[in-house]
Amino acid sequence: MVEADADDSDMPGPEDDEDGSALRGEENVAVRVRLEREARGWSTNAVSDRMNDAGYEMNPSAVWRIENGKRRVNVNEAIGLAEIFGISLENLVGPPKLAAHTRAMELIEEVRRKMRDSHKASLAFAQARDAFDNYLDNHPEISDEAEAVIARTLAEETANLPQPFEVRRHDPTPDTDTDDEADT
Numbered sequence: 001m002v003e004a005d006a007d008d009s010d011m012p013g014p015e016d017d018e019d020g021s022a023l024r025g026e027e028n029v030a031v032r033v034r035l036e037r038e039a040r041g042w043s044t045n046a047v048s049d050r051m052n053d054a055g056y057e058m059n060p061s062a063v064w065r066i067e068n069g070k071r072r073v074n075v076n077e078a079i080g081l082a083e084i085f086g087i088s089l090e091n092l093v094g095p096p097k098l099a100a101h102t103r104a105m106e107l108i109e110e111v112r113r114k115m116r117d118s119h120k121a122s123l124a125f126a127q128a129r130d131a132f133d134n135y136l137d138n139h140p141e142i143s144d145e146a147e148a149v150i151a152r153t154l155a156e157e158t159a160n161l162p163q164p165f166e167v168r169r170h171d172p173t174p175d176t177d178t179d180d181e182a183d184t
Contacts, residue, residue: 026072029081031096034067036085047084056080 037047044063051058056077065071073081082092091105098104132150136143 025093027069028093028096029073029078030067030069032092032094033063033073033081035096036081036087037063037067040085047081050084051077051080054080054083 033047037044040046042050044060044067047063048058048060051063056079058077058080062071066073066077078089078092082089085092088105088109090109094105094108098108132146136146139146
């Protein structure tokens with residue numbers, strides 16, 4: 001079993017956040033544990049039992065204290081809580097207002113992953129272009145021809161890529177689809 005070693009601290013509660021949407025992981029976890037537990041009809045004993053069965057030592061009092069902002073959650077416990085609730089760690093520490101909107105959390109994670117992938121691809125492109133430019137610095141006799149080939153190749157490649165649609169701006173119209181509120 002993984003022993004819980006979380007300390008008691010005067011952690012500010014979720015009520016200190018005016019709109020409840022701050023990205024403060026520990027406070028979000030406190031709110032999410034209660035939301036996830038109540039959504040499943042589990043008692044604090046049930047959460048404790050499931051945590052212990054999964055190898056994360058936690059007693060019912062600890063669950064209550066976490067939910068009430070009286071006890072911090074360590075990384076191992078956060079992993080265990082996400083595991084027993086069947087949600088991602090990112091979802092567990094995410095904004096509580098989005099808890100009922102599983103699809104929103106999935107899309108946020110997808111946007112984050114794609115942005116990271118795009119950044120990695122941009123870095124890889126820059127490194128490849130730097131290597132090409134360095135090679136041409138050492139071989140100026142082929143520079144003009146190589147530059148023409150690379151320009152033509154990149155233009156052809158870009159023309160064959162799917163073009164992104166116009167960037168969609170935030171639509172202030174409220175989302176009227178409430179079907180995903182129950183899919184937690």
